[in-house]
Amino acid sequence: MLRKAMGFMVSNPLSGVVGVLALIVVVASLLSENFLNSYNLVIIARSLAFIGMITIAQSMLMILGELDLSLGAIGGFCGVIGGILMVKVGLNPWLAFALCLAIGALFGLLNGLLVTLLRLPSLVLTIGMAGVYGGLNLVITKGVAITGIPADIGFLGSGKWAGLPVPFWIMLLFLVVACFITLKTPFGRYMYAVGSNLSAARMLGIRADRVRLGVFAFAGFLAALAGMLMVARLGSAQPSIGDSWVLGPIAASVIGGVPTTGGIGTPLGAIFGAAIIGVIENVIVLLGISPYWQSMVSGAIVVIAISLDSISRRYFKRD
Template sequence: MDLYKFYKKYGLFVILAIFIVVFSTLNTQFLTPGNLLNILRQISMFGIVVVGYTMVMISGGCDMSVGGQLALCGMFAATLNVTYGLPTFVVVILTLMLGALFGLINGLLMNVFNIMPLIVTLGTMLFFQGASYIISGGVAIFGLSDSFKFIGQGYLGFVPLPIVILLVIGVLGYIVLHKTYFGRQIYAMGGNPEAARLAGVNIKKYRLAVFTITGILAAVAGIIMAARTGSAQPSAGASYPFDCMTAVVLGGVSFAGGSGSMLGAMMGVIIIGVLNNGMQLIGMDSNMINCVKGIVLLIAIGIDSVQRTGKKAKKV
């Protein structure tokens, strides 16, 4: 078995096992049930966004604005709940609609002006982040209702509700991506856009769809994050664009599009969650954590590049 096949089959499990051994050796609290549950809580919001991000990357795009969308949707939901006193159900519906609008705007800008996804979403990232600070005046919004906070702090039986939401969205994302006609078209447009277009795939329509889905899921994560912390922060989700990219590429989704799986991306989420939690437990400061995550992102992209080069060589 060559190195490529070994990594494809066992690589993620090996990486996860190494991190677990290292962090459990350095801190005895790492493998305690309480901390493992905390890791699952921490990755619930991140994982929800990654479900949409996976579809975007397999379609051949990327979305650097997911963190800004999350923050602005969280501020919007908190404002509706605290300032205007709207019931939680109404707040959730309106916030999901706003997230869909943000995703739709990203897709429309790409379709109408024929601009690369990276450029469009870098621009909207700055807009969403700036709007979050303008709306909040740069300060957090507190005073959320108990029913709203239940979304992030409540339990379904003995399982925290955010984890349940992640499981439901993850399963739905897997079904949509791997078991439907819609998912097959996403793979087709990411693998070879021109061939997909000639085969009758409406590239613009599917691009709108995947970015709209990602916007909705960013809104879901923004609601959960505000509910879990009991406040909406204008800086929420600042690291999400790069964390999502790292998890998805590490999980085997090609940076060039057209290949990868939802299960692989979810494994990437778990690895990044373990890495974040472990580094915090052993006392690394935020700057060092960012350095390590930057190295992991470069390694993930490097692995993806080697894999794509190997595939091309085999075809030749």
């Protein structure tokens, strides 16, 4: 029975993660009477919006068999650049917003170029690039927030539509875009082929490096979007934006059925994984447990998720 249950969840990761999320929501509602009130659900949705964009980006990279640990740093750095353009340069806030999205895509493209041209493992390279982007952030700001962000873009970060935060709707929009790309286009099929076997994909005539560059650029774009929406939300460009957007998206993707080995999974499953982590962290706060436990819980979820993914796939491959 246990083997059949595990087999079903490995072969149908989306159904498994949805079931786990439903169970956690039921338990959370029993543990705290405030969990299902509208105010708390809006908090969860807003938190999911920002980490969700990074999760979408990371899941697409993981389908390729890649990782980018600099996405949080890209988001924070683009937020700082946006703050400088709007406050110190006096550029139109909407133009500054758009320019920062383009800059984020360029940073992602740069990461992809270094990975493809130097043939370096993306994990190692992007750790270094995270230091570069984060260091530039601190050099420019000296650790001081840039305040006075124009109110014109404030709605994008703190506004609501149909009772839910605007960033949440924006995240859903790009989730639909990501799912369409991965599941309904030739480019998406190339992504899965490259993630399954890079050498075989090249032998089939797939321009694997172009596919990788495109996904890295799109990931950088989403990271910059998350950073700029956070700037709009806070009304200031904080140098610390993006610091917590590193391990969570990886864990969420693995929980949602996107293994670190690449070739399978969907961004939708990754978002359900992010929702699971978000609900758990929210319950910790509602129960009055010290916030210092959140970091430990997040780290433990990463270790458990990756370990279970590795163990289950080795087991069923051998079986």
